[in-house]
Amino acid sequence: MATTDRLERLIADECGSCCDGDVDDRVAELEAVRDRASLERTPTDAAVFDALSTETRLDIVRLLVAADGELCVCELEPLVDVSDSAVSHALSTLTDAGLVERRKEGRWRYYRPTDRAAALLAAADPGLDGAGTVSGGVAE
Amino acid sequence: MATTDRLERLIADECGSCCDGDVDDRVAELEAVRDRASLERTPTDAAVFDALSTETRLDIVRLLVAADGELCVCELEPLVDVSDSAVSHALSTLTDAGLVERRKEGRWRYYRPTDRAAALLAAADPGLDGAGTVSGGVAE
DNA sequence: CGCTCATATGAACAGTTGTTCATGCGTTGG
DNA sequence: CCAACGCATGAACAACTGTTCATATGAGCG
Incomplete structure (x- = not known):
């Protein structure tokens, strides 16, 4: 995932650069969201x-x-x-x-x-x- | 609605040509169905x-x-x-x-x-x- | 069996659409 | 202000799709 540039700036802007390793946390969280969303896929899909x-x-x-x-x-x-x-x-x-x-x-x-x-x-x-x-x- | 040909045959086949004016009844019934279906249309449609x-x-x-x-x-x-x-x-x-x-x-x-x-x-x-x-x- | 009927299916064409690229618009920071 | 940023939007192109015409399939009937 190479497009985390904006994501980093977003996190920095949200919590005021209070924490540094939060980027990885947020990315992991988003990937968890993706996994959860994928699970809800039925075979029929769209x-x-x-x-x-x-x-x-x-x-x-x-x-x-x-x-x-x-x-x-x-x-x-x-x-x-x-x-x-x-x-x-x-x-x-x-x-x-x-x-x-x-x-x-x-x-x-x-x-x-x-x-x-x-x-x-x-x-x-x-x-x-x-x-x-x-x-x-x-x-x- | 000019395509009631098959519809007439269907009705004749269903009730064994017992009744004659049933075609109009059935057509009216179908149009009622159409009206009911149209009412459920939201502005967003499809x-x-x-x-x-x-x-x-x-x-x-x-x-x-x-x-x-x-x-x-x-x-x-x-x-x-x-x-x-x-x-x-x-x-x-x-x-x-x-x-x-x-x-x-x-x-x-x-x-x-x-x-x-x-x-x-x-x-x-x-x-x-x-x-x-x-x-x-x-x-x- | 050969006919017709009701519907399914394949081909083909026109209209639609999802994508990317380029650019515009409001916002923030220096 | 000026630049950079996040996102929105317009243009353009390839890909897809909904329709009709033509034809196939399976069922009833004479």
Whole structure:
């Protein structure tokens, strides 16, 4: 890690150069933060959020959650203004991300959202947003 | 909505052509679903998920959550393998999405995650994922 | 079996985006 | 003031991606 220049000046500025070996301590602390952050990584990584990052896919998930059951492609297609092929592509991406599940019945495929999808929408939508530090208990 | 062809066949297949005017009913029902889904839209829309859809920005948010306080750019930059400019760009995007907040102090800017950011990470990370219907418990 | 249907999948193109480099802006120290 | 610093921002380029068209797959039906 060669870019500790600014970090040293930051620490010196924060505690008024009172202590000298604090740089190493702070670096170690930051590396511990990095380790902790890495542990929270799921195998899906950013793919989960990426799957919800376009209006088409997000609309589909919202529709599936709003519908109190399951919908098939031919029901979704009239509700979003893209081709059925695009809907299918979107559903594949969402399935890979673990946000929807598929049920086959005859010629049709019924899709429904997973708990994770609903949890993500709930976490993003409500007005609990805005200000506030986070630390402490994110537990649930 | 001109693409109700398949929808008609679906309904006929589901209830065995028992009823005829059901197509309009089902279409109306689907439009109600669409209206309900639209109501849940926040002004931020898909931008929130989009902000978390890249490894760099997601890593930054994870680091801010893992750190039990606030971090500045010079502390984040050694922890992610991109330039300080990229970190700044990422933080701007995250700020616009309402996922981090900025505090100015002298030459430095300290960043901390919002509640929404923490809630989103919590909703995506835990092992509560996988199988399960979402609303109300639609047994099957 | 050959047909159609519902959906999945591959290719290709346009639009988007994440990165770095260069530079601008407010702040601090000499 | 002037220089240096921390960070923000604009431009530019490569890389990615969402869409549609074309085609494949598997299921029902005559």
